[in-house]
Amino acid sequence: MQGKNKDINRRKFVGNTVKIVTLGSLLMPLVEACGNKKSSNKGNAGSDTTKGKISKNRSKKLPRKKWSHESLVMNNKTQVVHFPTSRVYTYYDPIKPNHLQEISLATWSSQMEEPVRFNREQSGNIIEILTLHQLKGEINDTSLIVAIDTLSTAFTEEYEKANSKNFRLHELMLQLIALNNAIPADQKWTTFTAKVKNPPQLRKRQDWMATETKFTERINYITQRRNDYIARLNERAAKYSFT
Incomplete structure (x- = not known):
């Protein structure tokens, strides 16, 4: 009886062993496949990180190069000066x-x-340079008239909006008119208002434009210091003297 039981147990053991071996042979490919997938994912993660770094580096702006040209120029493609x-x-x-x-x-x-x-x-800067260029030889009534006509371009319909708050241009026009003896004192205000249209809102440094009285006060201040103002204009004209 005991011998018979041993035979039965032996057969069960052998049968179970065969099942385990068979199951193992079936599972091994799956285990290997999972392992390969993990390795592949690790490789891709490294690649994405590298790509991210490259992309980030490319997105950084390069330093802006300095460029200039010492003359009046036109872009003949856009027709802009x-x-x-x-x-x-x-x-x-x-x-x-x-x-x-x-x-x-x-x-x-x-x-x-x-x-x-x-x-x-940039019309304000351009026209200011051209105006001062007219004064580079000598500041007299003739050159002042030419300079006034040049500067008035900044206040034409084409460029008025861009320069309405440019108090430097308004002040320059004031000085040109004040220093011009060819324009009588009682006509300086009408000359100014014919060349310059007051902005909708005057800033603090433009308050002298508000009325003829305030304008005349500034005219008198400049004419009383005529030599000083001519010297200043000469310095500015020399700075923007182009051959």
Whole structure:
């Protein structure tokens, strides 16, 4: 009886062993597949990190290059006139050499016909330079008249909005009119208002434009210090003297 039980147990043991071996052979490919998947994921994570770093580096802005040109120029592609001098600008959007056309300071006004126009945003600086350039030789009634006509361009309909708060240009026009002996004292206010339209709102430094009385007070102040103001204009004109 005991021998018979031993045979039965032996057969069960062998049967169970066969089942375990068979099951193991079936599970091994699955285990290996899972292991390979984990390894693959680890590799991809490293790759994504590297790509992220590269993308981040590429997104950083490169330092802006300095560019200037010491003359009045026109972008002949856009028909826009610029004066990108380093005496005013540290940085200026460059114009491609094949689009850059220099304009003579002696004949620039004859070239300002539609569709040619000044860069509106920079028109105040451009026209101020051109105005002071008219005074580089000698400040007298003749050069002051030319300078007044040049400066009045900043207050035309095309550029008025861009320069309505530019008190420096208003002050320059005031000085040019005040120092011009060819304009009688009783006509200086009408000359100014004919050239310059008052902004909708005057800033503190433009308060002298509010009335003829305040304007005349400023005119008298300048004429009483005529030599000082002429010396200052000479200095500014020398700074923007271009050949």
